[in-house]
Amino acid sequence: MSVQMPVHNTEKPTDSLEAHVRAILEALGEDPDREGLENTPARVAKAWTFLTGGYREDPDKIINGALFTEDYQEMIVEKDIDFYSLCEHHMLPFHGKAHVGYIPRKKIVGVSKLARLVDAYARRLQVQERLTNQIAHTIMDRINPLGAAVVMEAEHMCMRMRGVQKQNSTIVTSALLGAFRTQEKTRAEFMNLIRGHAS
Numbered sequence: 411m412s413v414q415m416p417v418h419n420t421e422k423p424t425d426s427l428e429a430h431v432r433a434i435l436e437a438l439g440e441d442p443d444r445e446g447l448e449n450t451p452a453r454v455a456k457a458w459t460f461l462t463g464g465y466r467e468d469p470d471k472i473i474n475g476a477l478f479t480e481d482y483q484e485m486i487v488e489k490d491i492d493f494y495s496l497c498e499h500h501m502l503p504f505h506g507k508a509h510v511g512y513i514p515r516k517k518i519v520g521v522s523k524l525a526r527l528v529d530a531y532a533r534r535l536q537v538q539e540r541l542t543n544q545i546a547h548t549i550m551d552r553i554n555p556l557g558a559a560v561v562m563e564a565e566h567m568c569m570r571m572r573g574v575q576k577q578n579s580t581i582v583t584s585a586l587l588g589a590f591r592t593q594e595k596t597r598a599e600f601m602n603l604i605r606g607h608a609s
């Protein structure tokens with residue numbers, strides 16, 4: 411399956427964003443020079459630069475930085491990884507939890523790197539499906555495991571604060587590759603583990 415992998419930008423957008431935020435404030439009928447808003451363009455530009463910091467991360471490098479050879483071929487699951495992303499349709503946040511698993515063939519990865527990988531893809535303009543796929547495919551490509559699995563559960567602000575205004579709906583997406591796709595038992599074990607059951 412081919413997955414859209416995003417472009418890697420290196421330039422920080424902070425300076426150019428500031429002027430645009432000022433223009434948005436004006437378009438909203440606000441006075442960008444009043445005391446409370448005086449520093450808002452700079453603050454917003456800084457916040458958005460952070461929230462889209464994933465464009466300046468190299469996901470391959472994150473994984474390659476901490477790969478270790480280990481004779482361990484059982485499932486490894488890191489669950490409940492908090493993430494914050496921005497939907498590319500409304501540029502509003504969606505956030506929730508990511509559950510990531512893989513079965514090593516020869517290599518294991520430093521556990522913090524799985525969480526860093528989630529952030530590197532989440533901190534961009536995204537759709538949840540692509541975000542889920544990108545994480546799973548990077549694990550598959552970089553660690554070369556027997557399988558990789560990602561399940562993401564998220565609340566979309568564009569469905570809560572506006573639009574259809576559904577306050578309780580959660581979107582669940584999954585990407586199951588290798589053994590997680592072909593072996594029902596493996597898939598079931600992963601699903602049980604992320605639901606908090608030990609076996």
Ligand SMILES: Nc1nc2c(ncn2[C@@H]2O[C@H](COP(=O)(O)OP(=O)(O)OP(=O)(O)O)[C@@H](O)[C@H]2O)c(=O)[nH]1
Pocket residue numbers: 497498499536537538539566568569572573574
């Ligand atoms: N599949 C998918 N859809 C998303 C995601 N984030 C937002 N959307 C949807 O993107 C769609 C954009 O639809 P449009 O009809 O062009 O936009 P809209 O008029 O603002 O739609 P409403 O949100 O229904 O008011 C909406 O249905 C959103 O709910 C996502 O991560 N995945």
Ligand SMILES: [Zn+2]
Pocket residue numbers: 497498499500501502566568569
């Ligand atoms: Zn949206």
